[in-house]
Amino acid sequence: MNKAHVIEHLRFALEAQLTTAQAAAKTAHDTATHEENVAENKYDTLGLEAAYLAQGQAQRVNECHMSIKAFEKAFKEPSSTKVKIGSLVCLSDEDDVLNWYFIGPYSGGLKVTIKSISVYVLTPLSPLGKALLNKEVGDDVSFSAGEKTRLLCVASIA
Known part of the structure; x- marks a missing residue:
């Protein structure tokens, strides 16, 4: 991406x-x-x-x-090896399904589609956004959404 x-x-x-x-x-x-x-x-x-x-x-x-x-x-934020505001992050779930997220300062839930791939805006205030901050490629991310806990892996950061 x-x-x-x-x-x-x-x-x-x-x-x-x-x-x-x-x-x-x-x-x-x-x-x-x-x-x-x-x-x-x-x-x-x-x-x-x-x-x-x-x-x-x-x-x-x-x-x-x-x-x-x-x-x-x-x-304008330069790319980093750690997730921060301005990062484009690809996450992999337990079934190796990839999902793309842009860590933004506002507009959580905004979605853009590029070549049939959806990219969602996450803010650091969301459970997943908060869990992602400062993670690196290969790190596992665990977060709760309601009563369900999900485990994801950071596949890439741009």
Whole structure:
């Protein structure tokens, strides 16, 4: 797996998230400020609810900007023999099935697909992300997800 291709796909996915959030924020703002949503009495809360939604969507846009900024820093991190933020990690399970992960500062669960291979973003706050930090190729990683404990092996780090 080519780390530069993964980074390119992640940039595109993060920009797509930002575009979606901006569109949602604009729609929410337009709804909140539309003349038909002016309260007719003290019990008419549609305009107020729309304003709260617009505020939440604006916060989401800010979070997307922060995420992109943090990822740009992570993308520039030099490769290491140990897993850290900015690492592209391949893990092997008990059945020798390989799974790819990019250790990112935000956006855990974001998925990009490159040539039919999925790469998931993990943050250090996730159980697997926390277990992976500072591991090296060949190290075993044990983590719990719910009541199930899984054992994986670090196959490669880029």
